[in-house]
Amino acid sequence: MILNQTKLSIQEIQQIWKAVKDITKSRSKASQSTLEIARKAGWDNSIMDIGTRVTTAIAALENAGYLKRGQNSPRLYANSILAANVPMTVVLLKIIKFRLDKYNDI
Numbered sequence: 001m002i003l004n005q006t007k008l009s010i011q012e013i014q015q016i017w018k019a020v021k022d023i024t025k026s027r028s029k030a031s032q033s034t035l036e037i038a039r040k041a042g043w044d045n046s047i048m049d050i051g052t053r054v055t056t057a058i059a060a061l062e063n064a065g066y067l068k069r070g071q072n073s074p075r076l077y078a079n080s081i082l083a084a085n086v087p088m089t090v091v092l093l094k095i096i097k098f099r100l101d102k103y104n105d106i
Contacts, residue, residue, distance in 0.1 A: 008057055015041040016057035
């Protein structure tokens with residue numbers, strides 16, 4: 001039953017292909033999340049397993065030779081810092097900045 005729910009139609013793959021073409025219209029390389037690609041394809045967030053469906057469509061396009069994926073780049077999205085007090089927060093921010101600077105130098 002799960003297999004039938006995750007099958008993609010040709011139309012869905014074509015929608016992802018159009019979204020990828022739109023994203024890469026002005027540049028040859030792009031780095032987008034699966035949710036961003038899905039939104040560009042006109043999909044809404046209510047679709048079950050949207051990330052898996054986008055990834056599957058991209059894999060199908062890659063297998064067909066329409067696009068080539070590079071390595072995934074790690075991203076860090078933080079919206080809060082958990083610290084006991086202000087001085088600890090300052091220390092944590094300095095550590096994070098140091099690590100980000102070190103990562104960007106690579």
